Amino acid sequence: MIVGIVATASFFTMIEAPPLFKAKKKKELWLFSILLLIGTGLCISVSLDIVIPNPLDLVYVVFKPMSRLLDNLLK
Amino acid sequence: MTNNVKISIRQFTILMMFYTIGTTILVIPSTLAADAKQNAWIAAIVGWLLGLLIVYLYFSIGKLYPQMTLIGFLEHTLGKWFGKLVSLIFITFSFLGASTVLFYLANFMTTQVMPETPIGAFIILFAALVFMGVRLGLEVLSRSAEILFPWFLILFVVSSILLIPEIEIQKMKPIMEIGIKPTIKAALAYIGTASLPLVLILLIFPSALNQKKGAGKAFMIGTLLGGICIILITFLSISILGADFSSRNMYPSYALAKQINIGNFIQRVEILMAGMWFMTIFFKASFYAYGVVAGITQLFGCKDYRPFVFPCGMIIAAYSLVVYPNVAYMMDFDSTVYIPYVITIGLLLPLLLLVIGSIRKKMSSR
Numbered sequence: 001m002i003v004g005i006v007a008t009a010s011f012f013t014m015i016e017a018p019p020l021f022k023a024k025k026k027k028e029l030w031l032f033s034i035l036l037l038i039g040t041g042l043c044i045s046v047s048l049d050i051v052i053p054n055p056l057d058l059v060y061v062v063f064k065p066m067s068r069l070l071d072n073l074l075k
Numbered sequence: 076m077t078n079n080v081k082i083s084i085r086q087f088t089i090l091m092m093f094y095t096i097g098t099t100i101l102v103i104p105s106t107l108a109a110d111a112k113q114n115a116w117i118a119a120i121v122g123w124l125l126g127l128l129i130v131y132l133y134f135s136i137g138k139l140y141p142q143m144t145l146i147g148f149l150e151h152t153l154g155k156w157f158g159k160l161v162s163l164i165f166i167t168f169s170f171l172g173a174s175t176v177l178f179y180l181a182n183f184m185t186t187q188v189m190p191e192t193p194i195g196a197f198i199i200l201f202a203a204l205v206f207m208g209v210r211l212g213l214e215v216l217s218r219s220a221e222i223l224f225p226w227f228l229i230l231f232v233v234s235s236i237l238l239i240p241e242i243e244i245q246k247m248k249p250i251m252e253i254g255i256k257p258t259i260k261a262a263l264a265y266i267g268t269a270s271l272p273l274v275l276i277l278l279i280f281p282s283a284l285n286q287k288k289g290a291g292k293a294f295m296i297g298t299l300l301g302g303i304c305i306i307l308i309t310f311l312s313i314s315i316l317g318a319d320f321s322s323r324n325m326y327p328s329y330a331l332a333k334q335i336n337i338g339n340f341i342q343r344v345e346i347l348m349a350g351m352w353f354m355t356i357f358f359k360a361s362f363y364a365y366g367v368v369a370g371i372t373q374l375f376g377c378k379d380y381r382p383f384v385f386p387c388g389m390i391i392a393a394y395s396l397v398v399y400p401n402v403a404y405m406m407d408f409d410s411t412v413y414i415p416y417v418i419t420i421g422l423l424l425p426l427l428l429l430v431i432g433s434i435r436k437k438m439s440s441r
Contacts, residue, residue: 012389016382017382031372031375032383035387036386046393052393052394056399063419074260
């Protein structure tokens with residue numbers, strides 16, 4: 001599984017990085033590598049069943065009071 | 076950025092229709108029936124009309140600065156740092172949207188169609204398709220929408236016609252029994268899934284259109300057509316399955332297509348219905364995914380979004396397995412917290428932006 005993920009990531013690097021490298025786009029290269037690193041890390045941790053923080057939980061906490069208000073209004 | 080991407084008015088109309096239908100067709104009959112019972116179709120009509128107002132709001136925002144995309148507009152009106160912060164909210168929204176849409180489809184596949192295949196397989200397959208589409212660009216996506224449109228129409232019309240003999244009109248009665256509040260609640264659920272996510276269309280509207288004239292009309296017509304499809308499906312599922320069964324079923328329109336039985340010969344064509352969703356969900360997912368990628372690209376001031384599509388794709392695919400830990404969480408989230416969340420992002424924030432933007436414009440023109 002991990003081998004597959006790493007292979008996919010290197011495949012993406014192979015097709016996307018050389019043109020950026022040639023054009024000397026430093027910022028793009030940085031952004032690309034950071035995003036790819038995060039992506040690979042996340043995929044590996046999902047495949048190993050490591051718990052990842054869920055952004056929906058944050059949304060849940062923030063909007064729960066508003067949702068209760070709405071429920072009471074429209075009951 | 077989208078400077079050199081041009082899509083025609085007709086393609087834009089079709090895209091808007093697909094976006095409106097998107098996942099809505101999959102889940103909304105059940106949500107509507109839970110609140111508005113046998114009046115779900117009335118609630119859908121109310122939501123449809125409200126949706127037009129919302130589209131008009133987005134259209135007016137787009138008209139303020141027609142050359143700018145949403146991120147550029149935010150930075151222009153709110154200042155550099157605050158603008159970036161607000162754009163981050165929109166990017167998070169589209170990120171969550173992309174992940175949840177992928178989960179919707181994969182969950183549907185594992186629970187209803189192919190129960191023995193693990194959910195990850197569907198996510199990888201569908202995410203690969205979506206991100207290939209986004210990588211190829213908006214033009215390719217809108218052209219494929221143009222190609223798929225007749226097929227969608229054929230499938231939709233055929234399945235609706237085949238369902239007509241099953242309609243039992245007494246399931247619709249009594250028509251005006253449900254009060255105004257549950258109807259509004261159901262209509263809010265409708266605009267939450269169908270209309271308010273369209274705020275992300277400001278990323279391409281109207282700067283990516285090849286002619287600005289008629290853009291607003293195309294926007295309206297697209298959402299109108301999509302809304303008609305959803306109202307029809309809701310009507311059919313209420314009148315055939317009944318309000319109670321529709322509200323308890325997770326995918327009522329799929330259960331609906333199972334009812335098709337013409338002379339004991341044409342049966343079990345529910346995969347036709349699923350085929351329609353694959354198309355609409357594909358466009359909705361790629362629209363969200365485009366929002367994430369283009370948003371991140373513009374946030375960091377890069378020119379071309381294409382190199383970042385695949386890395387972002389990996390993040391979204393990974394998160395689609397995380398955002399909803401289980402289906403109970405999904406149902407709870409979608410029916411309670413999602414609605415105020417999407418109202419804040421799709422209605423309150425754009426309204427605020429419209430006010431600030433028009434004040435800014437007036438001040439600078441003076």
